[in-house]
Structure formats: C-alpha cells, structure tokens
Amino acid sequence: MGLDSVSATSGAAGKLIVRADQAAYRSAMQIVVTLDCVDTEAQAAFWLAALAPLDYRRGFHGPPYLSLVAPAPAPTLLLQHVPELKQGKNRMHLDLDFGTADLASEVSRLERLGAAQLSEELSEHGFRWIVVADPEGNEFCVFNPPNSTNVPEIVARSG
Structure with a gap:
C-alpha cells in the first residue's frame, strides 16, 4: 500500500485520524493466527484434518515455524514450536x-x-x-x- 492511499485529518481533541484506501487493505492485508505448540508436526496433522472443509494445506516450513494456509480470505495458521506445554x-x-x-x-x-x-x-x-x-x-x-x-x-x- 502506497502513501497515496492514506489520508489524515484532525479529529476531536486534536487527535490525528488516519484513513487508508480500503481496497488497498483488502488486497494487501493478511491475518495470521500463531499457535504455540510443542509438536508442530502433530499439530499440523490435527489442524489440517480439522480444517479440511476449508481446503487448508501446508505452506512455509522453516523451524521453528510451520504454516497452514487456505484460499483467501481464510487466515493463515502459523504453528510455532515452543519447548513448554500450554499452561492456563x-x-x-x-x-x-x-x-x-x-x-x-x-x-x-x-x-x-x-x-x-x-x-x-x-x-x-x-x-x-x-x-x-x-x-x-x-x-x-x-x-x-x-x-x-x-x-x-x-x-x-x-x-
């Protein structure tokens, strides 16, 4: 998104309000949900099967990350290896x-x-x-x- 698609105006109490061209956001914006996990391969197998109706597939894999991607507008699920189990x-x-x-x-x-x-x-x-x-x-x-x-x-x- 270039600067030409962003405009700024003064709002209440002198606060700067920044507006961007929504079309530029729609074409460039991506949502990635990161999930910490001990076993990225096992979690990938589970989430690929769980999300099968949405056509998720394996994407980038470079330790400690493994991504699961689907056709837009579905978010990417990024599995991040961590040494500790979830707590709380x-x-x-x-x-x-x-x-x-x-x-x-x-x-x-x-x-x-x-x-x-x-x-x-x-x-x-x-x-x-x-x-x-x-x-x-x-x-x-x-x-x-x-x-x-x-x-x-x-x-x-x-x-």
Whole structure:
C-alpha cells in the first residue's frame, strides 16, 4: 500500500485520524493466527484434518515455524514450536463455524482427530457453541450463528 492511499485529518481533541484506501487493505492485508505448540508436526496433522472443509494445506516450513494456509480470505495458521506445554486458559481462541447446525457431529469428528470436548453445548443471543481443545490443550469453539439477518459483523461471511 502506497502513501497515496492514506489520508489524515484532525479529529476531536486534536487527535490525528488516519484513513487508508480500503481496497488497498483488502488486497494487501493478511491475518495470521500463531499457535504455540510443542509438536508442530502433530499439530499440523490435527489442524489440517480439522480444517479440511476449508481446503487448508501446508505452506512455509522453516523451524521453528510451520504454516497452514487456505484460499483467501481464510487466515493463515502459523504453528510455532515452543519447548513448554500450554499452561492456563487461552487469552485468545478460534471460533469455527463449519456451516452445520449439528455441533455434536462436528465435535465428534474433531474428537476422532484427537480433540477433547471441554463443555456441553452453550448458547447466548442465538449463538450456540461447544468448547473443544486440540491435542495440546489449546481451546477453541465450534459454533453456529443464529438464523437471523441480525448477526454481528464478526461472523458475517463474505460472499
């Protein structure tokens, strides 16, 4: 993105507001989610199978990193080897909508791959989810959004 696609104006209280051309961001921006893990190969096998519906494949591999990539706009999952096992609750986690209302079947599929179910089905504001952990204990949620046009932007799909 060049400087010609960025503009700046003064906002309230003299704060500088920077705006960039959204098209430039859409073509250049990339989201990478990094996951610390002890065994990058085992985690890669799990996540490739778990994310198979999204056509993920192995990308860059240069220790201590191994990337899993999918067609845009899906984020890259970067596995980073670390010596220690996960401790405590994740401060950030993935929420995965596999496009099915049958969460139990999806969780069963993930359990056959090595995941562990950590919660019963939960619901709030029309969202339904089950908390699951990958083989190294990293929590993530398998969810289903409400059947409504009033779904928050964070779960809106590009079409």
